[in-house]
Amino acid sequence: MHITLRQLEVFTEVLKSGSTTQASATLALSQSAVSAALSDLENQLAVKLFDRVGKRLVVNEHGRLLYPRAMALLEQAGEIEQLFHDGAGALRIAASTTIGNYILPRMIAAYRRDFPEMPLDLNVGNSADVIAAVADFRVDLGLIEGPCYMPELLTQSWMQDELIVFAAPDHPVLQAPVTLEALAAAPWILREKGSGTREVLEHLLFSHLPHFNLIMELGNSEAIKHAVRYGIGISCLSRRVVEEQIEAGILREVVTPLPPLMRTLYLIHHRQKHISQALSRFLSYCR
Template sequence: MHITLRQLEVFCEVLKSSSTTQASQMLSLSQSAVSAALADLEGQLGVQLFDRVGKRLVINEYGRLLYPRAVALLEQTSEIEQLFREDQGALRLYASSTIGNYILPAMLAEYRREHPNLPLELSVGNSQDVINAVVDFRVDIGLIEGPCHMPELISQPWLEDVLVVFAAPESPLLREPATLASLATAPWILREKGSGTREIVDYLLLSHLPQFQMAMELGNSEAIKHAVRHGMGISCLSRRVIAEQLASGTLVEIPLPAPLTQLKRTLYRIHHRQKHLSTALERFLSYTPEA
């Protein structure tokens, strides 16, 4: 059995007008096409759906049984067409922790205010988690804190970010200008391996130190902020992550000596080469987060 939506549409229209002639006019089909579609539907079901009374078609018990189900199917089809006509499919994003926790919330709030009914799914993990999810097509797009060189993925610059070395207000490092030697002997509290922030800190900062003292590795930025605040060491995170603490004075930026100066990095968006970027996704990415 291969019942078509067109056959159900013809059936419903004939029921409303009691005539294949009027139904053909409403559907912009020939009368013969309407009659053929109705005959095919009745043939597949093995019953007559209408009683022929003169030139009129009067629905019978079989037609009444089919009608509500046919209407429900046609309404669901219309909903599907409308959903994709407006490109309202769910967006599936995966962001590294700094981006997901400190950059995307403002973007999501603005996006939700303007598009309150569009479904959106956000997962947060470290950069390697994001890359794996994009490779496996589990998400539409990933946002990470460093470039990705996997050949099956397209990596594009998204935002610029600044990293800050910071300490508790009472840290000895704040009593005099920091040097490479003093930074090397300070206890460092850093993100775990696999984190985009850790990769950039290793490359931009720690590679300039003759040695460095690892106090501990922690899996999220909030834990690092609290550990530094309690005098357990110094760290380096995005300025966006510690902006509130710097403003309140509970954490203090350590000015860096040459040749370190300002630590800048680029945040990237990644997607699979075979992934189509929908209009809804491009619309979301057009929102620019605050610096």
């Protein structure tokens, strides 16, 4: 068997794009060369990697099995090519909103001070987006605010984070001792479904409330803070997100009758992901 890196590269690009035409444009090869490389790979493996549906190529169970291993080999080959280049160790990181906006910047700053020439891309989205990016090998590492249940991903506990309920200083919920009934009746502004914060809140907080009054869902924490500041409703976010506004008196913490709302933050990567020297080095800053 003489599988080549070019054949694996063609296979992964055809899988990503769904066509030999797009793959040929990406790889700067002729369409016939792409088709030939894919055909040679399938002949050597003695299986079909795609189902042919009209002019479309739809990856099948054999292709899905090969993809993570092909990506791992290509990444290792790329590392060999970059060993003696200044840009070695380019990293792609994805983080959910709270982590990406409020926790990672300090760690990335320390990493950049020690390795100023090493490229690092950070994408910020909700936890569902981060999990999908890690599963698809679009990023090397994910940092999320809730548990991950995908068997193909490795999940590692990272750090603890406290969530707090907060309101505008003059909100009616603060005018008397806070009860579960008062929390249930208050208007709530929450992160969208798919965010780690929302998933944890439904488990830690709203499981204690038979009903709650959800009036608005917003896609980022900054929008929620502004909405709460102007009295639209109350919310619950990481203490890290609102601590400056609480110290300034713009927002106030709502002390609830419940125990502290603690959650675990997680690191995730694909089981087939090759842990490069650059990624291992970045992980040491996270610790």
